[in-house]
Amino acid sequence: MKNRNTRRGLVGSATLLAASLVLAGCGGGSATEAGGAEAEGGVQAVTAGTIPVTDSGPIFLSKEQGIWEDHDLDLTIETANSSPTIISAIMSGDYQIGYGGVTSVFQAVENGIDLQIIAPASATADDPDNGINDILVLPDSEFQTAADLEGHKVAVNALGGYVQLLAMIAIKEEGGNPDNVEWVELPVPDQPAALENGNIDAFVAGEPFGTLGRKDGLRTLANPHALLSDGAVVAGVWFASRAEVEANPEYYGKIVDAINEANTYAGENDEELRAAIADLTGIDPGLAAEIRLGSYGKYDLSPENLQPLADAAVEFGVVQNTPDLEAMIWNP
Numbered sequence: 001m002k003n004r005n006t007r008r009g010l011v012g013s014a015t016l017l018a019a020s021l022v023l024a025g026c027g028g029g030s031a032t033e034a035g036g037a038e039a040e041g042g043v044q045a046v047t048a049g050t051i052p053v054t055d056s057g058p059i060f061l062s063k064e065q066g067i068w069e070d071h072d073l074d075l076t077i078e079t080a081n082s083s084p085t086i087i088s089a090i091m092s093g094d095y096q097i098g099y100g101g102v103t104s105v106f107q108a109v110e111n112g113i114d115l116q117i118i119a120p121a122s123a124t125a126d127d128p129d130n131g132i133n134d135i136l137v138l139p140d141s142e143f144q145t146a147a148d149l150e151g152h153k154v155a156v157n158a159l160g161g162y163v164q165l166l167a168m169i170a171i172k173e174e175g176g177n178p179d180n181v182e183w184v185e186l187p188v189p190d191q192p193a194a195l196e197n198g199n200i201d202a203f204v205a206g207e208p209f210g211t212l213g214r215k216d217g218l219r220t221l222a223n224p225h226a227l228l229s230d231g232a233v234v235a236g237v238w239f240a241s242r243a244e245v246e247a248n249p250e251y252y253g254k255i256v257d258a259i260n261e262a263n264t265y266a267g268e269n270d271e272e273l274r275a276a277i278a279d280l281t282g283i284d285p286g287l288a289a290e291i292r293l294g295s296y297g298k299y300d301l302s303p304e305n306l307q308p309l310a311d312a313a314v315e316f317g318v319v320q321n322t323p324d325l326e327a328m329i330w331n332p
Contacts, residue, residue, distance in 0.1 A: 043069075043072050043073065044073055045073075046073050046097065046255055047075075047076045047078060047094065047096055048077050048078070048095065048097045048098070048099070048238075049079075049086035049094075049098040050077060050078070050079060050080070050098070050099040051079065051080060051082070051099060052280055052281055054207050054291065055121055055122040055236045056079075057266060057276045058121070058122075058265070058266035058273065059075075059099070059121075059259070060276045060277075060279065061262065061266055061269070061273055062258065062259075062265060062266070063075050067258055067262055070261075071254045071257055071258040071261075073255065083100035083101065084108075086100060087104070090241055091113065091241055096244065096255070097118065097238050097239065098238070098239055099121050099237070100239065101161075101235060101237075102117070102234065102237050102306060103162045103309060103318050103319075105117060105237060106310065106313050106319045107318065107319055109323065110319045114241065114242040115239045115328075116239060116240055116242040116245045117301065117306075117328050117329050118237075118255065118256050118259075118301075119237070119259040119260060119263075119301055120236070120237060120238070120299060120300065120301045120305070121238050121263075122235060122295065122296060123232045123236075123294055123295040124228075124232045124235055124294055124295065125293070125294055126232040126295050126298065128223065128226040129223075130292050131210075131220065131223030131224070131226065131292070132206075132207060132225070132293065133163060133166050133210070133224055133225060134204075134220040134221070135170060135202050135204055135205070135220070135222045135223075136202065136205045136214070136218040136219065137195070137202045137218065137221045138196075138219070139218065141202075141221075145174040145175070146167070146170040146173075146222040146224075147171060149171055149181050149201065149202055149221075150176045150177055150180040151181075152182065152202070153182045153184050153200045153201050154167055154183060154184065154201065154203065155183075155191045155200045155202070156183060156184070156185060156203070156204055157185070157187065158185060159185045163204045163206070164183060164204070165313065165318055166204060166224035166225070166228070167181075167204045168181075169224050169228050169312055170222040170224040170227050173227040174227070186200070186203070188206050188209055189209065191203035192209060192212065192216070204224070207291045207293070208283050208288070208291045210291075211287065211290050211291045211292060212287070215290075228308050228309070228312060232299055232305075233299075233307075234301065234302075234305040234306055234309075235309060236294070238259055240255075252330070253332040256330075263296045264296075265297075267295070267298060268297070270293075273293070274289050274291075274293075277291075277293075302329070306325050306329075310323045
């Protein structure tokens, strides 16, 4: 992480997250009762909650490949629209594991939701020229660096979330003040049209809309991940209830082994991964073959690989206190 001297307040979603989860721990069964019950032949069931995005591709692919069966696990995948929804389902016992951005876990833990990060889901792209969350502008835009966005409108998918954090990092690192940006919340599919119509001046691209935008001539203004850290960082994670992990360590150990094998397989079988992503997200297979992807199976779950985002989350007000990464990460 490059040095920063100021801490900025971020329009946060932490309070909303806490409110949506306040009753989550009041019901539901344990992993053994709800998802981990032994079926015939000693196979245990596990329900995974995920968001239908590219980083969920490895778990879909691994189910198709029988990786979970090899670990005596019967995997059911449920999709949801947001991390708070997944976290709530985990704490109620409906899901045993969930996928989300690591900053969502930081927020949940700070607000009293006792989660444990059990495995990496994805890391940022390890090629600095292959950004997966670039800030895009019109091809003839006057902007030359992210700092030029001061006083202008920048669209993000959710105010106070991970994508806005990335944009703020880029603006600050290139000499600007992110407090002077007008942040606009827009659904990701609506952002390119809003840029073309002049309703916004830039947006933080998620795939496949980054690839589509570049194909249509949009220009990359900055790659926030390259400005966040000199190397790739773990940004997407799999998490579970701490109480369930501690009560069922052998069960969760098998889950972690399956996830790690899934990530390795995805990283080594790019064409199959992209086909799985096309099935999962519903995008055209030809587009899935072109989109930019993060890194899978290359970076382990360690404080060092989470630290840059933890530092940024504190600096920009996503969380108020430095996350205790040693306590948050489970070591089987």
